[in-house]
Amino acid sequence: MADRAKIADLWADYGAGNDKRDFGLLEACFTEDISFTVHIAGGDTVGPLQPRKDVLEFFRAALGAQTDVRRHVLTNFRYTEDAGDHASVTAYLSLIVTDDGQTVTKSAGGYQTEIVLDGGEWRFRSMILDLDAPF
Numbered sequence: 001m002a003d004r005a006k007i008a009d010l011w012a013d014y015g016a017g018n019d020k021r022d023f024g025l026l027e028a029c030f031t032e033d034i035s036f037t038v039h040i041a042g043g044d045t046v047g048p049l050q051p052r053k054d055v056l057e058f059f060r061a062a063l064g065a066q067t068d069v070r071r072h073v074l075t076n077f078r079y080t081e082d083a084g085d086h087a088s089v090t091a092y093l094s095l096i097v098t099d100d101g102q103t104v105t106k107s108a109g110g111y112q113t114e115i116v117l118d119g120g121e122w123r124f125r126s127m128i129l130d131l132d133a134p135f
Contacts, residue, residue, distance in 0.1 A: 002087040003122065007115055008077070010122045011091065015072035021063045027056055031118045031125045038129045062135075068099035070106070085117040086125075095135060107133040 010029060017026035030036075036055040037047035049055045073094040081088035090112050097106040114126035 002079075002082050002084065002115070002117075004079075006122050007087060007089065010115065010124070011074050011077070014124070015074050018059075018063065018072045019070055021066075023056060023060060026059055027052065028121070029124055030055060030127075031116060031123045034124060035126045036129075037127070038131065040131045040134055042134070044134075068097050070098075071096040074111075087115045089113050089115055093129070093131075107131050107135045 013025055014029045016022065017029060030052045032052050033050065034052050034055050035048045035050045036058070037045065037049070039045050046058065049058055073096060074091050075094070076090075076092040078090045079087055080090060090110060093107070093109045093111060094105060095107040095109075097104055109129055109131040112126075112128040112130075113124055115122055116125045118125070
């Protein structure tokens with residue numbers, strides 16, 4: 001069975017990396033061969049992006065353009081596969097944004113991920129994000 005507490009920490013690091021715009025923390029969340037795709041409601045798709053340097057380039061561009069405060073709330077973790085060295089996990093995203101004194105839910109969505117034990121650490125090897133609205 002995968003170490004679910006460490007996988008929960010991985011999700012927390014991913015959310016914090018986004019919120020703090022901490023690219024070192026984000027990089028540590030992904031395997032070198034990560035595949036990352038975002039489907040945005042309305043038909044726009046980004047990716048699949050691969051390898052990790054291309055995924056991080058996407059995050060740098062997206063997060064670098066943002067001037068607001070964001071909070072990625074990640075919940076409802078479901079393990080659809082759970083083995084000793086890998087797991088398939090789905091989760092929900094609620095993206096809360098504060099800008100100019102106003103706090104709103106900017107978007108929501110769902111993640112489909114493959115998480116693997118890589119160099120002794122749990123990391124995302126595959127991530128698909130389906131967003132209900134643009135971010």
